[in-house]
Amino acid sequence: MAAVRSKICGITRVEDALVAAEAGVDAIGLVFYPKSPRAVTLLQAKAIVAALPPFVTSVGLFVNATRGEVGGILDELPLDLLQFHGDETPADCEGHGRPYIKALRVRPGEDIAARCLEYCNASGILLDAYVPGMPGGTGESFDWSMVPRGLPKPVILAGGLSVRNVRVAIARVSPYAVDVSGGVEAEKGVKDAEKVRAFIREVRNA
Numbered sequence: 001m002a003a004v005r006s007k008i009c010g011i012t013r014v015e016d017a018l019v020a021a022e023a024g025v026d027a028i029g030l031v032f033y034p035k036s037p038r039a040v041t042l043l044q045a046k047a048i049v050a051a052l053p054p055f056v057t058s059v060g061l062f063v064n065a066t067r068g069e070v071g072g073i074l075d076e077l078p079l080d081l082l083q084f085h086g087d088e089t090p091a092d093c094e095g096h097g098r099p100y101i102k103a104l105r106v107r108p109g110e111d112i113a114a115r116c117l118e119y120c121n122a123s124g125i126l127l128d129a130y131v132p133g134m135p136g137g138t139g140e141s142f143d144w145s146m147v148p149r150g151l152p153k154p155v156i157l158a159g160g161l162s163v164r165n166v167r168v169a170i171a172r173v174s175p176y177a178v179d180v181s182g183g184v185e186a187e188k189g190v191k192d193a194e195k196v197r198a199f200i201r202e203v204r205n206a
């Protein structure tokens, strides 16, 4: 089985990005959603991206942002990958000419395979828990048995992951990558270095 990639999302501080990079993370996520306790300003994001070593992907997370808002960030900061975590249509996601992943919030009975096909130009599909009124970063997991095998896109598994459950999650879902935010925090927006290292170690050993 290919190595499972990891993304640490909700990075707000250069030092947290460096800890994650040193531990071997593949991608870090920057939340451009003003209502999130992990939201970054453009200035913060620029400092974090500038500090990244080569081969660590910078991902910009947006929730129902306008085309102008996303474009305004991209004009200032050439993010490697976009993550759309709201109700964006395929056309919304594709309007920036940049690679993107689309987050799907999985409700009971969700036809994940059909939703996946809607976003046929996405680089991957991120699966997260559905919590009413919250677009993401909830710390909640969903029923992993709902993820079908053989989806046509790389699957990024998210939602309530931590060092305690990530190995089981990988065994059950066989995702391309895992994504964590709250499970490696000391407090909202501040990562716990030991939790970050332990999480990435666990993914690598899975």
Ligand SMILES: O=C(O)c1ccccc1N[C@@H]1O[C@H](COP(=O)(O)O)[C@@H](O)[C@H]1O
Pocket: 009, 010, 029, 031, 033, 036, 037, 038, 061, 063, 085, 126, 128, 135, 136, 137, 138, 139, 140, 158, 159, 160, 161, 179, 180, 181, 182, 183
């Ligand atoms: O992190 C946030 O605050 C956030 C806000 C709005 C949409 C998505 C958000 N984060 C993403 O949510 C999932 C799961 O997070 P958690 O590990 O359960 O805390 C993850 O993809 C984050 O990128």
